[in-house]
Amino acid sequence: MTQTSCTNDWFGRGSSDSSSKNAATAENAAAGKVKTSTGKSDDDNSGSAANAGSASTDSDKESVSASATSQSSALLAFLRENSPSKTIKKKNGVDYVTNTDSPLILVNKKRELASTYVPHDLVKAKVAFSFSGDSPKQQMRKVAAEALEKLFAGAEKDGIELKAVSGYRSYVSQHAVFNNYVKKNGEQEANTFSAHPGQSEHQTGLAMDVSSASAGYDLTTDFGDTKEGKWLKEHAADYGFIIRYELGKEEETGYMYEPWHIRYVGVFIAQDIKKRGDTLEAYLAQF
Secondary structure (H helix, E strand, O other), X not given: OOOOOOOHHHOXXXXXXXXXXXXXXXXXXXXXXXXXXXXXXXXXXXXXHHHHHHHHHHHHHHHHHHHHHHHHHHHXXXXXXXXXXXXXXXXXXXXXXXXXXXXXXXXXXXXXXXXXXXXXXXXXXOOOEOOOOOOHHHEEEHHHHHHHXXXXXXXHHOOOOOEEEEOOOOHHHHHHHHHHHHHHHOHHXXXXXXXXXXXXXXXXXXXXEEEOHHHOOOOOHHHHHOHHHHHHHHHHHHHOEEEEEOOOOHHHHOOOOEEEEEEEOOHHHHHHHHHHOOOHHHHHHOO
């Protein structure tokens, strides 16, 4: 894997302290603020830099190199820990995911969540919704909710008005949603756009459906052609989200194109997935 740039968001808030420290060290190194042997940053030592000469420069370069190697190794280790082959446990013929606290949890038609699973850190996302009143659909895991709030603020700054439609959905709620679609569209068609209970990303608390007035606040492929949908596709990764079900990737994801469905994975990984043009399945399978 080629390392480019990184922020603390590669791991999400639920990562280990050591991983977060490695990410922070990498950021400081990139900013030229690595610690010298005196315990001060480069900025603090500016007055004595002339006396230090090339020795100081060499020391700084070594520090930057060491920290970059450290953060790259930590990221690679994290990705390997979340490899699909290492995060599954079979029970009664069903493959259940085991890394439920990770921002890289992979849930799909072949990898399920237990019916009893509820994210431990659900909070209400402080963004505009397409409906009034309170609902569990306004919830996401804390790290994802905070990222969504930043995304909506960024959109507003660019003159884009988005509204959230549906976030967290329990196993029981997903069961009702899927059954309703089966009654309306038939099971074969429902399977192309709706998940069986236990197979929905909404149960992870890391996904949100988003729409706009120009799409009638509906969850429709037409949203992808609106200025709001185009903005979301272009900028979602800057806030740690991916368009989870991309056009032309139906065989890999198991679902039709859904330009409204965004999934939090962390900034660095979202940007890397976007750059590569991968699905989450293909990206994680590399490790």
